[in-house]
Amino acid sequence: DAKTTQPTSMDCAEGRAANLPCNHSTISGNEYVYWYRQIHSQGPQYIIHGLKNNETNEMASLIITEDRKSSTLILPHATLRDTAVYYCIVRAVGIQGAQKLVFGQGTRLTINP
């Protein structure tokens, strides 16, 4: 699986949009971009994933650059409960895909009142 690079930590004010960047310059054509987050003392929680088109769900939006070498996770209206470590993972899926998630260090996002 391709390696990802994320900032170690970020801060965001409550109510503002939190934009978390991720670099994955060696991503292959069959690899998806996944985002998980982990709130303190809990298991990781799936947020969103995408291949090349931008994606949006009830939790977040995922913007993937046209060359797919980087992406941004957007939490549109951050709340204190969004304080967590956010992991960006690239992974091939399907029958020939990787069967496991490879977590890096992630970005520690702190939402400030």
Added chain:
Amino acid sequence: DTGVSQDPRHKITKRGQNVTFRCDPISEHNRLYWYRQTLGQGPEFLTYFQNEAQLEKSRLLSDRFSAERPKGSFSTLEIQRTEQGDSAMYLCASSFLLNTEAFFGQGTRLTVV
């Protein structure tokens, strides 16, 4: 609650003792994964099952570790002759065959004293 369930949530054991953890995945999920997470690090893959078959094991899974999923439902992870270095959070996750999202349990925190 239909999420992934892990038991116990916390375990303190003396060095040299054996411990066993249990994971109950989401009922219709074919795949079950075990991860280990030490303080300040992202989760690290240990092993995964497709139904009752253990299909991949990490090099992290030493001979003292054994995992089973006898009927393709719940799984157990046993650590024999525990060492202080085994102290970590042990996470279980499950997913549909060929589906993309893995759902994690709350984890079992092991402390070896």
